[in-house]
Every structure is written in structure tokens, then in C-alpha cells.
Amino acid sequence: MSTPSARREPFLLRETRPPAALGVAAAVLGVAGATALLYVLREVAPVLSLGVVYLLVVLVVSAYWGLWLGIATSLLSALAYNFFHIPPTGRFSIATSENWVGLLAFLAVAAAASAVAELARERAVEATQRREEADLAAAAARALLGGARLEDGLAQTAHGIATALGLSSAQLTLGVVDAPGERQATYALHGADGATLATLVLPAALPPEVEARLRARIVPALETILAGALQRDALLDEVVETSALRRSDDLKTAILRAVSHDLRSPLTAMITSGEALGSAALDATERAELSRAIVEEGARLERLIGKLLDLSRLEAGEADPRLEWTDVGEVLTAARDDLGERAAGAVALQLDRDLPPLRADAVQLERAFANLMENAIAHGGAQPVSVRARAVGPRLVVRVVDRGPGIPVAEQERIFTPFYRGEDAVATAAGAGLGLAIVRGFVEANGGVVRVESLPGQGTSFVVEFPIVEPERA
Amino acid sequence: MSGDRRRILVCDDEPQILRALKVILREAGFDAVPAETAEEALDRAAVHPPDAAILDLVLPDGDGVEVCREIRRWSQMPIIVLSAVGEEDAKVRALEAGADDYVTKPFGARELVARLEAALRRVQGTTAEEPRIVAEGLEIDLAAHTVRRDGADVHLTPIEFRLLETLARNRGRLMTHRALLVEVWGPEYADDVTVLRGHVANLRRKIEPADGHRYVRTDPGVGYRFAA
Numbered sequence: 001m002s003t004p005s006a007r008r009e010p011f012l013l014r015e016t017r018p019p020a021a022l023g024v025a026a027a028v029l030g031v032a033g034a035t036a037l038l039y040v041l042r043e044v045a046p047v048l049s050l051g052v053v054y055l056l057v058v059l060v061v062s063a064y065w066g067l068w069l070g071i072a073t074s075l076l077s078a079l080a081y082n083f084f085h086i087p088p089t090g091r092f093s094i095a096t097s098e099n100w101v102g103l104l105a106f107l108a109v110a111a112a113a114s115a116v117a118e119l120a121r122e123r124a125v126e127a128t129q130r131r132e133e134a135d136l137a138a139a140a141a142r143a144l145l146g147g148a149r150l151e152d153g154l155a156q157t158a159h160g161i162a163t164a165l166g167l168s169s170a171q172l173t174l175g176v177v178d179a180p181g182e183r184q185a186t187y188a189l190h191g192a193d194g195a196t197l198a199t200l201v202l203p204a205a206l207p208p209e210v211e212a213r214l215r216a217r218i219v220p221a222l223e224t225i226l227a228g229a230l231q232r233d234a235l236l237d238e239v240v241e242t243s244a245l246r247r248s249d250d251l252k253t254a255i256l257r258a259v260s261h262d263l264r265s266p267l268t269a270m271i272t273s274g275e276a277l278g279s280a281a282l283d284a285t286e287r288a289e290l291s292r293a294i295v296e297e298g299a300r301l302e303r304l305i306g307k308l309l310d311l312s313r314l315e316a317g318e319a320d321p322r323l324e325w326t327d328v329g330e331v332l333t334a335a336r337d338d339l340g341e342r343a344a345g346a347v348a349l350q351l352d353r354d355l356p357p358l359r360a361d362a363v364q365l366e367r368a369f370a371n372l373m374e375n376a377i378a379h380g381g382a383q384p385v386s387v388r389a390r391a392v393g394p395r396l397v398v399r400v401v402d403r404g405p406g407i408p409v410a411e412q413e414r415i416f417t418p419f420y421r422g423e424d425a426v427a428t429a430a431g432a433g434l435g436l437a438i439v440r441g442f443v444e445a446n447g448g449v450v451r452v453e454s455l456p457g458q459g460t461s462f463v464v465e466f467p468i469v470e471p472e473r474a
Numbered sequence: 475m476s477g478d479r480r481r482i483l484v485c486d487d488e489p490q491i492l493r494a495l496k497v498i499l500r501e502a503g504f505d506a507v508p509a510e511t512a513e514e515a516l517d518r519a520a521v522h523p524p525d526a527a528i529l530d531l532v533l534p535d536g537d538g539v540e541v542c543r544e545i546r547r548w549s550q551m552p553i554i555v556l557s558a559v560g561e562e563d564a565k566v567r568a569l570e571a572g573a574d575d576y577v578t579k580p581f582g583a584r585e586l587v588a589r590l591e592a593a594l595r596r597v598q599g600t601t602a603e604e605p606r607i608v609a610e611g612l613e614i615d616l617a618a619h620t621v622r623r624d625g626a627d628v629h630l631t632p633i634e635f636r637l638l639e640t641l642a643r644n645r646g647r648l649m650t651h652r653a654l655l656v657e658v659w660g661p662e663y664a665d666d667v668t669v670l671r672g673h674v675a676n677l678r679r680k681i682e683p684a685d686g687h688r689y690v691r692t693d694p695g696v697g698y699r700f701a702a
Contacts, residue, residue: 264558265488268580272494275583279501286497293490 017121023065027073030057035080047085051102054081058106062113070110078103129213136164137221144229150174153229154198161200161218165210171201172222187214189223197226262304266297273297299340303374307434310367311418314441321361321446328355328389328396331362335369336387339377346377352390356468360446368442368450369398371435372462376402379460391468398464406456415452416440439464480525482590483507485515485541486556487534495528498583504590512536516544519551526552526594528586529573531564539567546572552593556581562695569650569696576648576696592646607642609700612681612689614642623681633658634677641690641700650697674698 017023034053041050054077062070082092082099139160143153154172162170177186177199187200200222206214273293276282282290313319329351336347358365369387376385380402389398407415418437443450443464454460482504484495489510496506507524509515512533519527527545531538538555545553555568555576565576574593577586607614613622619635621628630638636658641649655663655670663669678690691701 264579265491268556269488269490269494271580272491272498272583276494276497276501279497281500282497286493289493290497293493297490 017066018064020065023061023069027061027069027076030061031073031076031080034077035084038085051081054106055109058110059113062110063117066118067111067114070114071107074103074106074110077106132164133217133221136160136218137225140222141225144225145232150229150233168203172198173201174198177201187219189219189226191227197223197230263301266301269297270294307438310438311434314438319364319441319445321364323359323361325357326360326362326365327357328398331365332369332387332389335366335373338366338370339374343373343377347373347385347387350386350388355389356391356396358396358466359469360466364442364446368439371439372400375435376400380404394468396466396468400462401459403459406458406460407452407454408456412452412454479503479505481505481507483509483515483519483524483527485509485533486530502587512541515541519545523549524551526590528554528556531555531557531561531568539564539571542568542571542573550597552597554589554593565696566650569648570652574647596647610688614638621681628680630680633673637673637677641698645700648693648697648699654698
């Protein structure tokens with residue numbers, strides 16, 4: 001459909017006839033011209049053999065204007081020939097058999113030429129239709145197979161059909177359309193298994209030839225292309241699903257690896273300490289140390305299992321927060337208490353008065369902040385950690401600041417990835433690399449954002465921000 | 475032995491585990507020499523060489539495998555590595571670097587002490603070349619190349635005999651697939667674990683009782699040991 005007007009067409013194979021009035025004029029003028037020409041030619045050839053000149057006129061008129069005008073031209077030619085040139089001239093008389101033969105010859109030429117021309121015209125019309133249909137199929141293939149979204153391709157294809165068939169509207173919808181609008185007709189597109197893939201909705205009462213083209217050629221081509229497009233979409237879905245499964249497999253492998261080392265270390269400490277407690281020769285200090293080790297390592301194990309559960313919930317998309325009005329100060333205090341005695345001395349809380357409440361899941365925020373504090377203690381180089389909460393304009397901002405070695409800029413985004421451990425954490429074999437992934441997961445699930453600000457050598461500040469929502473309007 | 479307690483170097487980055495192992499080893503008649511890092515372990519081993527070493531494979535400043543390799547440059551002391559399930563590669567690397575055995579975390583004190591004592595016994599016994607090895611009804615005559623089980627002759631192919639001999643000479647010691655392949659078949663077969671599996675299966679059919687593996691034990695993914 002790109003350059004239809006630029007295409008060169010053979011003169012005789014034009015689809016439509018020239019206007020009939022032009023044909024009548026051509027016939028009259030042609031016969032008159034031939035008659036005049038015969039006066040000249042009579043000087044050089046016997047007049048009875050000059051009837052062929054009229055044949056040219058009959059031939060041309062029949063070819064361009066069809067059989068009826070051709071017959072009329074034949075009769076007119078026979079009359080003119082008879083009247084002007086065949087003796088006795090000046091009156092109509094068909095006396096000899098030659099004249100009848102001449103008239104029959106004119107009629108035969110008219111019939112043959114008009115039939116041949118008619119056939120050629122039909123072929124031309126058919127060729128144009130086929131070309132339009134091929135263009136339509138190619139456009140549909142581009143729209144349905146090449147595009148990103150099948151829905152867009154359907155709309156484009158429907159538009160192409162309306163244009164090609166000269167219809168006021170066309171609509172292509174996946175699946176079955178049960179109740180088309182008034183004065184609309186539906187054409188079901190079937191797959192190889194007979195199921196209805198899509199439905200084409202067109203204006204009702206199409207001209208029979210349009211209907212025939214539609215059923216014989218356009219619908220079957222669309223069915224094939226649409227089946228291909230749907231199959232492609234199904235395969236793409238499968239690919240997406242497979243890669244999601246692979247990612248989740250990678251995660252499981254990583255969890256197993258982390259579990260292998262990080263769960264077994266506290267377990268080993270608990271089992272060996274328990275066995276050592278059975279030793280006969282223990283002084284009071286040793287006994288106290290061993291029993292404390294069992295309790296501490298048990299708590300460590302408990303925290304790690306909690307983290308793994310949090311992360312697997314986040315990864316499985318099952319961490320829907322239970323939103324309720326939540327006091328951030330209470331959440332931060334509870335988070336510090338979760339970390340036990342160690343954190344009580346290491347974390348200093350600074351809470352502004354009149355902090356606005358947040359619409360959030362308190363349990364998830366507690367987990368997030370406990371992880372941030374634990375992380376800050378672990379990487380804070382034995383220096384105190386400060387946690388400050390205040391309202392800044394429309395946002396509530398919590399900063400967890402340590403005075404540790406800091407995080408290189410290149411690592412600042414990666415540290416939020418599950419099982420990623422910072423350079424220094426790899427060296428000290430501390431932590432499974434879960435904490436910050438949990439922080440980001442829970443903070444974002446509750447409508448907040450978390451980012452890190454850090455310069456190597458100057459400590460690290462984790463900034464958590466939540467939008468403040470007015471309780472009256474919520 | 476002049477009544478001196480044997481000294482065992484223990485290297486693990488978890489102070490809780492170190493403290494517990496100290497008590498457990500003392501109970502078993504050893505003195506623990508604790509170290510928390512690879513560097514500390516190598517220093518302590520060099521200053522006053524211990525009788526054996528227990529090394530964690532994951533250390534803050536490096537790899538237990540490297541510590542094994544360093545110690546082996548100057549000492550044949552028994553080395554037992556501590557590792558976790560899923561670290562089969564690291565176990566094999568440690569054994570190839572000279573470790574004698576491994577214990578998987580979390581381990582029981584009794585198992586660790588038993589492995590340690592077995593390794594120490596092997597070191598003491600290595601100099602004496604035994605002409606005959608007898609173990610629970612199985613007699614291996616190394617000079618005559620004959621094997622009898624419960625008094626009846628067992629016919630082994632030359633390869634099977636070499637395999638059994640290699641395992642039995644390192645009685646109790648875990649032999650990696652590679653070590654066995656190099657020793658019995660030669661270095662060009664070092665990675666041909668399938669060949670080894672086939673011959674171990676044939677050997678077991680001939681010497682093991684019907685109710686299980688008594689002599690040749692499998693350490694999955696790592697190797698075999700003559701465990702009688």
C-alpha cells in the first residue's frame with residue numbers, strides 16, 4: 001500500500017472503462033474518419049478490399065468500451081461503408097454477399113476484442129485485489145509479530161482491513177465477541193485446533209464481493225498470522241517464567257550456601273559449648289562463659305532464621321504490610337531492644353518531640369531498623385551508633401549513622417542486593433549479606449525509601465524517609 | 475612421652491568455639507593452643523610446634539587451605555580441617571594441600587577427638603613397615619600379595635590389590651579420589667573418578683560382607699578410607 005499510485009499500469013489493463021460518452025464520440029468520429037480516409041484510398045486500391053479500415057475503429061471501440069458499443073460501431077461502419085463507398089453509393093442496399101460477409105466480420109471482431117479486453121480488465125482488478133491483500137497480510141504480520149504488545153498490533157491490523165476494504169470501521173478483538181453492536185457482523189478467526197482465536201467485527205451487509213474476498217482470502221491469512229503471534233506470546237511468557245525460576249533457583253543456592261556456613265557456626269558453638277559443660281574439671285568462670293555462649297549463639301541463630309524468613313517472604317512477594325498508625329519512636333526503641341544488651345550501650349537514640357505517626361506496618365519497620373542498627377554496630381568499628389528521627393517538611397527522616405570505615409561509592413548500590421557482602425565483611429566473614437536487602441524490602445513495602453550516604457574513612461549514614469500522611473484525611 | 479600433655483593448635487575465628495574446644499581437648503588429655511586468624515596460627519605453630527592442628531577452613535584473613543600448605547612445607551604434624559556441608563571442593567583442596575582429615579560442622583566433641591587421636595596414631599606408626607595387615611577377619615599379606623577373608627583366599631586382580639594395599643597402608647586416613655588414582659593408576663589418570671568407582675565396587679564385592687561396607691568406607695564427593 002506504500003506507493004500504489006506510482007505503479008505503472010499497462011494501458012489496456014486499466015481496471016475501469018473510459019466514460020461511455022467518450023466511447024460514442026470515439027465511434028462516430030472513428031467511423032467518419034474511416035469513411036473520409038476511404039475516399040483517399042479508393043485511388044490506390046479496389047474499394048471492396050478497403051473495409052478493413054473500419055475494422056480498426058471497431059477493434060479500438062470494442063476493446064475500450066465493450067461489446068455493445070462495439071456492435072453499434074460495427075453496424076455504423078457497415079452502414080457508412082455501404083452508403084458512401086459500395087456501389088451504388090448514396091443509398092443503403094446490401095445486394096451482394098460480400099457486404100454481409102463484411103458486416104459479420106465487423107461483428108466478430110467487436111465480440112472478440114471486447115471479450116479479450118473484458119478478460120484483461122478482470123485480471124487487472126483481481127491483481128489489484130491480490131496486491132492489496134498481500135499488503136494487508138504483510139502489514140498484519142508486521143503489526144502482530146513484530147510489535148511488543150499484541151493489543152496494539154490488533155488495532156493496527158483492524159485499521160488496515162478497514163482501509164483496504166473501504167469500510168467505515170473494523171475491530172479485531174482476541175477471543176469470542178458474543179454480542180456485536182447493531183448493524184455489525186462478526187467473523188471468527190480460528191486456530192488450527194478449531195478454537196476461536198479472535199473475532200473481526202465489521203459493518204453488517206457488506207457487498208457480496210467484499211464478503212467473498214474476506215472469507216476466501218483475508219480471514220485465512222489473518223488466522224495464520226494471529227496463530228503465530230499468539231504462539232510467540234506464549235513462548236515469550238515461558239521464557240520470562242523460566243528466567244524468573246532460574247533467578248529463584250540462584251537465590252535458593254545462595255541461601256543454602258549462606259545457611260551452610262552462617263547457621264552452622266552458631267550451632268557448632270552451641271554443641272561444643274554444651275559438651276564442654278559436661279567436663280568434670282570446670283571452674284566457675286569457664287562454666288559461666290560456656291553457658292553464656294550457648295544462650296548468645298542461640299539468639300544469633302534465632303536472628304538469622306528470622307532474617308531468612310523475612311527475605312524469603314519479600315522475595316516471594318508475600319510481605320504485604322498491615323498498615324496502621326505507627327509511632328516511629330516506639331518502633332526504633334523496640335528495634336534496639338531486639339538486639340539485646342550489646343545494642344543498648346552501642347546505639348544512641350535521638351527522637352524529636354511530636355514526631356508525626358506513620359501509616360505503616362510496625363513489625364516490618366521494627367525488622368528493618370533492627371537490621372540497620374545491627375549492620376551499623378557490626379561495621380561501626382566499635383564506635384557508638386547514633387539514630388536520629390525527625391520531621392523534615394513533608395517527610396519523616398530517620399538517619400542511622402556509624403563512625404566506621406565507610407562504604408566505597410562503587411559498592412553503595414550493591415550492598416542492598418541479597419547475599420552481597422561488602423569488601424570488609426568478606427574479610428571478616430561476618431554476616432550473610434541479608435540485612436540491607438531486608439531493610440530495603442520492608443522500607444519500600446511501607447512506602448518509604450532508603451539510601452546510603454558514605455565517604456570512605458568518614459563513617460556511613462543510612463537515610464530512611466517516609467512521606468507524612470495527615471491522619472484526618474487518611 | 476614423658477607425661478607431657480600433647481599440644482594441639484586450634485584455629486577458628488569464633489571465640490565461642492575456641493573456648494569450648496579448649497575445655498573439650500583438656501578433658502581428652504590435650505592442651506589447646508588457640509588462634510583466631512591464619513597469621514596467628516602460623517606464628518604459634520612456628521614458635522613452638524604443636525603435635526597436631528585443627529583448622530577452620532574459613533578464616534578472617536585467608537583460607538585454611540593456605541595454612542595447611544604452609545605448615546606442610548616444614549612439618550608432617552596431623553592436620554584436621556573443620557568445614558561445612560556443601561564445601562566439598564574446599565575439603566578436597568585442603569586434603570590435597572596436606573590435611574589428614576576433615577570434620578563437618580556442627581560436629582560432636584567425641585568425633586573430633588577420635589579423628590584427632592587416629593591421626594596422631596598414624597603419624598607414630600608410619601615408620602614401621604608392616605608385612606601383614608589384619609583387620610576384623612581380613613588379612614592382607616603385602617609381601618606375598620595375598621588376601622584372606624575369614625580364613626578363605628580372596629582372588630584380586632593386580633589393580634584391586636594395589637587399591638586395597640594403598641587404602642590399608644593409610645588405615646583410617648581419608649584418601650581423596652585424586653590421591654588414589656595417582657598412587658594406583660598413575661598421574662595421567664588423576665581425574666578418572668569413574669575408573670576408580672568401578673574398581674572400588676569390584677573390590678567391595680570380593681572382600682566386603684553382604685550386610686554393608688566394613689572395610690572400605692566412602693566419603694561422598696571426597697574419597698575413600700580403610701576404616702577397619
